Amino acid sequence: MKRLIQRGLMFGNLIRVDSPALIERYNRALKGISGKQTKLKEFHIDVSGFSPEIGEEFKDPLYLNPNGCNRQFIILTVDQKKAPLLGAMFSTSRGILRQFIADNEAKLFALTAHDAVAGELMNSVYDISDPARLFDIRKIVIEADTTQSHVKNARALAEKIDHFQTAPNAWYDDDLIAQMIDLARETGDVTKVPVDLGVQEFEQGNFWTAHFGGLYIFRDVESPCVVVSGDKDRMERFPRLPFVDTTEPNRIASFLRKNDLVEPLVKERGASGARILRQKMEFILVDAATSAGMELGDMSSRTLRHVAQRMGRDLPQAFHGLAALVRWAEAGGQWPRIDSRHPAYFYTLRARPDHPDRDLINRLLSELAPMDFRQLFICHKELFYASYATWPDEKREFVAEFLHRDYMANKAGARDKLFGGREDPLKVPSTTRKRTREQVIEMVGPWGAVKGR
Known part of the structure; x- marks a missing residue:
């Protein structure tokens, strides 16, 4: 570390x-x-x-x-x-x-x-x-x-001041005045500098907890569910809510779609999201290469392309899936079929930028796409640190240097590019004439029209 x-x-x-x-x-x-x-x-x-x-x-x-x-x-x-x-x-x-x-x-x-x-x-x-x-x-x-109970004393002093100002004959109550003076020595002038913190309440609806190996509890959504990272055998006693394991991508994908929680990183051709996918490809490549004992050289993008060429057919399916999507977005390639059965699927998604639980959803996605170490670092530091300790030394050097150079230099900008802000839906022409399948893909992307916010 x-x-x-x-x-x-x-x-x-x-x-x-x-x-x-x-x-x-x-x-x-x-x-x-x-x-x-x-x-x-x-x-x-x-x-x-x-x-x-x-x-x-x-x-x-x-x-x-x-x-x-x-x-x-x-x-x-x-x-x-x-x-x-x-x-x-x-x-x-x-x-x-x-x-x-x-x-x-x-x-x-x-x-x-x-x-x-x-x-x-x-x-x-x-x-x-x-x-x-x-x-x-x-x-x-x-x-x-x-x-030293400043808040408690300030609250007591405020009550006595109110009594002093409203109660009949309070001006003549020497004991009350003495008590107020003693409290004021501790609290200062609470009429000019209030220090009563009061009692504050915060709702906890959907959340992640580290207990039981890691649980994502979504109960304030249309189709509630618990996503289990740890031992799901203990979850049989969960009341009311169904649960799904992180090793069941189809069921998780269905849950995310039902509740309209995610959107694709690349929604149309030429989109800037393709650059993010290229970086994810590098992350996957580094994981595969270092796991195979290959050296990364100077770790530049050019050197990594040579590493990819040497690996050839040994490259992970997730890498090939993202490469096909980048070709579709940048070079007019064929639309790739990437569904929840494909290892690249969760690497192509992010939480809806306007969703109140955006950070929680992106935390879950980072766990489902663990080779994307940048998202793991941003969204799920607990899992990032645990994973980092198990990686080959060369990967740890690449990860530490990349995060230091590319992420820490502009954290706000990186987060905005990765997770987005509120966006306008894609404008789809309202004409009703029949279109070919290729024209529809060209217009709205392989996932279909983006749903209204």
């Missing part, structure tokens, strides 16, 4: 904590949450305040996430919203934490100037030993406060 760390592809954007004051605040919060304290003089934290160094010190990677179902967090700075979430057990957790920080940024900025803020992503489930418990998770509630 050293290559990834050196290039900022692993543990990147973590927040460095080396100030004695910040460490003391962190320890106060950690003591209140777990009863433990760190002896480290320097460490790094993610968006939740989890530190891999402290996890190693405690020999407990779940010291802020007991049982993996109610993640606790410690906020030392609002800059944590830019950090990743390490060891995510649910695909929604990072988004919820970032949203919480963004929604309360001014209040958190004021609070963290003097203390750490600690809280928890709470749901009604405290044990997920049974898969059925996952269906009890519908709503995530966040309550947070500083270690």
Whole structure:
């Protein structure tokens, strides 16, 4: 993993904590949450305040996430919203934490100037030993406060101020005034600088969880389903929802089509998506070549073409399928028949750009097309890191260098090209005259007209 760390592809954007004051605040919060304290003089934290160094010190990677179902967090700075979430057990957790920080940024900025803020992503489930418990998770509630109860005291002060301003003769209540003064010493002027974080709720509809080897739970779609990455024998006890295994591409493809969750990367001839398919071909080629023990030379596109020529008939079917699709898109070649039985099928798809669960769908697609290491890195880092550890050394060098050079240099641009923004549907002429099959393909592409959004 050293290559990834050196290039900022692993543990990147973590927040460095080396100030004695910040460490003391962190320890106060950690003591209140777990009863433990760190002896480290320097460490790094993610968006939740989890530190891999402290996890190693405690020999407990779940010291802020007991049982993996109610993640606790410690906020030392609002800059944590830019950090990743390490060891995510649910695909929604990072988004919820970032949203919480963004929604309360001014209040958190004021609070963290003097203390750490600690809280928890709470749901009604405290044990997920049974898969059925996952269906009890519908709503995530966040309550947070500083270690010195600034939020609780601010709420109490606000109530007393309201009573002071509205109750008869409150102006003459010396005890009430004294209490208000004492609380104000702790909280400051809450009328000018509100610090009450309140109680925030977040819906958790469709999500991925690392539990039970990996599950994609789609329940807020027209035809609900659970996609199982791990041991599907344990899924027999799932209530209500049918399940499908990731080794059943036909059934997964049917589920994606029924719910209109995906679209083709290349929808018409000459589309820019063909360039993305060419890159996917290189990724597949690198996987096949390094698995066969072949050297990649300088790893340039030209050298890789020579590698492909040497491999010839030993190239994977997924490579040939994408090559045929590129020929159709760029050179007017014959329309390739690529359905869910073809190894290239899931490499040709992406989530609908306007779908609210776009990231979740692309995460699933990355697992179904694992040789596309770039999408795996972007959408499913847990699986990427696990896979990276098993790859030949030459492939690891190629992957680390490609991601560093081509992706990290322009992450936003790369994501936009790969996963798209909101697009207008293809304009199909409304004439009713009969067309030949070739004319229809020329007009709307091999998958047919794109459905309305």
